[in-house]
Amino acid sequence: MTEIRYRPVGVDAPAVMRTIDLGHHFGGESARACEVLRDIGFTLRSGEKSVLLGCNGSGKSTLLKILNGLITPSHGRVFYQDDEINPARLKDPILHRRFRAEVALLFQNPDAMLFNPTVFDEIAFGPRQIGLPDIEARVRHWAAEVGVSAHLSRPPFGLSGGEKQKVCLAALMVLEPKVLLLDEPTAALDPRSTGWLIDFLASLPVAALISTHNLGLAPELASRALVLGENHRLIYDGPIQALLTDMEKLAAANLVHTHRHRHGDIEHRHTHVHDWQ
Amino acid sequence: MNLDRAYLGFYLGAVFAATLIHDPVWLACGLGLALLASGRKAMGILRQALFAVLTFNLLISLSYILMAWLQDVSPWVTLIRLNLRVLLITCLTFLFIARVNLFRALDFSPGLTFVLGLAYSQALTFRRAQDDFRLALASRSLKPPRLIDRYRASAAAAAWFIEKALHAATQSSQALRSRGFFND
Numbered sequence: 001m002t003e004i005r006y007r008p009v010g011v012d013a014p015a016v017m018r019t020i021d022l023g024h025h026f027g028g029e030s031a032r033a034c035e036v037l038r039d040i041g042f043t044l045r046s047g048e049k050s051v052l053l054g055c056n057g058s059g060k061s062t063l064l065k066i067l068n069g070l071i072t073p074s075h076g077r078v079f080y081q082d083d084e085i086n087p088a089r090l091k092d093p094i095l096h097r098r099f100r101a102e103v104a105l106l107f108q109n110p111d112a113m114l115f116n117p118t119v120f121d122e123i124a125f126g127p128r129q130i131g132l133p134d135i136e137a138r139v140r141h142w143a144a145e146v147g148v149s150a151h152l153s154r155p156p157f158g159l160s161g162g163e164k165q166k167v168c169l170a171a172l173m174v175l176e177p178k179v180l181l182l183d184e185p186t187a188a189l190d191p192r193s194t195g196w197l198i199d200f201l202a203s204l205p206v207a208a209l210i211s212t213h214n215l216g217l218a219p220e221l222a223s224r225a226l227v228l229g230e231n232h233r234l235i236y237d238g239p240i241q242a243l244l245t246d247m248e249k250l251a252a253a254n255l256v257h258t259h260r261h262r263h264g265d266i267e268h269r270h271t272h273v274h275d276w277q
Numbered sequence: 278m279n280l281d282r283a284y285l286g287f288y289l290g291a292v293f294a295a296t297l298i299h300d301p302v303w304l305a306c307g308l309g310l311a312l313l314a315s316g317r318k319a320m321g322i323l324r325q326a327l328f329a330v331l332t333f334n335l336l337i338s339l340s341y342i343l344m345a346w347l348q349d350v351s352p353w354v355t356l357i358r359l360n361l362r363v364l365l366i367t368c369l370t371f372l373f374i375a376r377v378n379l380f381r382a383l384d385f386s387p388g389l390t391f392v393l394g395l396a397y398s399q400a401l402t403f404r405r406a407q408d409d410f411r412l413a414l415a416s417r418s419l420k421p422p423r424l425i426d427r428y429r430a431s432a433a434a435a436a437w438f439i440e441k442a443l444h445a446a447t448q449s450s451q452a453l454r455s456r457g458f459f460n461d
Contacts, residue, residue: 070412093420100419112409115426115433125426129419157433162388171417 012046014057022076051218052211054228055254060211064181068105090108104172108183110164126175142170161188180208281382288373304361311368326367410434
């Protein structure tokens with residue numbers, strides 16, 4: 001019997017993040033300005049897992065960085081609970097500390113996040129900053145949860161891509177955030193680690209927005225999909241299963257492709273999805 | 278000849294001239310002209326150039342002052358000349374980059390365009406990575422990071438860049454060899 005792992009979060013769950021008419025372009029107002037996001041509006045609710053789908057260059061990473069208050073959007077607004085979030089607002093030390101502890105971003109390149117001498121120090125970096133009690137116990141707990149206990153005394157730089165990703169996850173989870181923003185978290189993972197990540201994320205009682213362009217993986221990660229089109233607009237926001245049957249929408253987002261297939265003596269073309277991993 | 282190529286010729290000539298001029302007054306005039314030519318971007322270019330040369334020029338200048346003091350000679354004319362020349366050439370370079378499409382300027386040579394393409398793609402990749410390193414530290418910092426954390430983050434980024442640059446250089450040279458660009 002198949003167990004339904006994901007249940008839609010009720011509309012009565014409190015909103016944790018909200019965007020209103022969000023837009024962004026790089027290059028200022030110059031003629032060379034490059035639009036990466038346009039009119040993005042959605043709400044993430046407490047405990048809700050959503051995937052952010054879009055082809056390369058659709059603006060997924062930029063959107064996650066804006067949600068994490070790292071980039072000021074060219075227009076529109078982002079709210080975390082009742083507070084508007086942008087780099088200027090985060091100059092308020094109380095809001096900054098609360099937001100950085102409660103909203104965590106996993107970068108696509110884990111190397112960008114690692115700089116401490118050992119894996120232990122890497123995971124302890126956040127708790128030490130705010131003087132949390134029982135730092136050693138917290139670090140050992142999360143290292144065990146993600147499976148890097150054996151590497152605690154090693155520098156993180158020599159680990160494999162998948163192990164680095166796990167160290168980064170532990171370094172974020174040790175602060176027990178309420179919102180996880182994950183940028184292509186399976187990009188550096190082998191199939192076994194990808195399976196582990198699916199189960200790990202499902203077990204976390206946090207809201208998560210997970211970017212990917214892997215359609216085969218998306219329904220395993222979340223029940224809701226947000227799709228960024230090639231026009232940098234949000235072209236879909238709804239249940240992932242309904243999206244997966246809407247080939248027109250998927251083609252518009254450049255998430256499916258057409259090529260010739262050979263089945264024995266028969267050769268034909270149709271639009272379809274690959275499970276890449 | 279297209280305008281970008283003309284600017285390239287003018288830029289190379291101006292840089293060469295700046296290395297031949299020794300009178301600080303003329304170097305200062307050259308700097309003034311370069312900033313005038315920058316128009317509304319003048320202050321931005323000057324700030325960018327000052328920031329770019331600050332560490333290098335400071336080190337050289339302090340070393341020269343120490344040497345001049347030990348030899349009991351006045352360092353000031355040489356120091357002014359050196360700093361003005363470096364600042365002038367850097368301003369000219371930033372002005373050139375802001376105004377000129379390098380791909381159009383070098384379109385007379387497929388070889389140079391190819392090398393420029395390689396360098397440009399590497400520069401873009403590295404710039405994106407540098408932004409990620411900076412933003413990742415900001416994202417993980419619950420309060421302003423300590424100096425030691427900044428040093429560690431910079432050192433980790435530098436090591437990553439060196440490793441990636443070496444890897445990219447090896448890949449590029451293998452790709453060029455594979456495409457028959459050279460065979461030594």
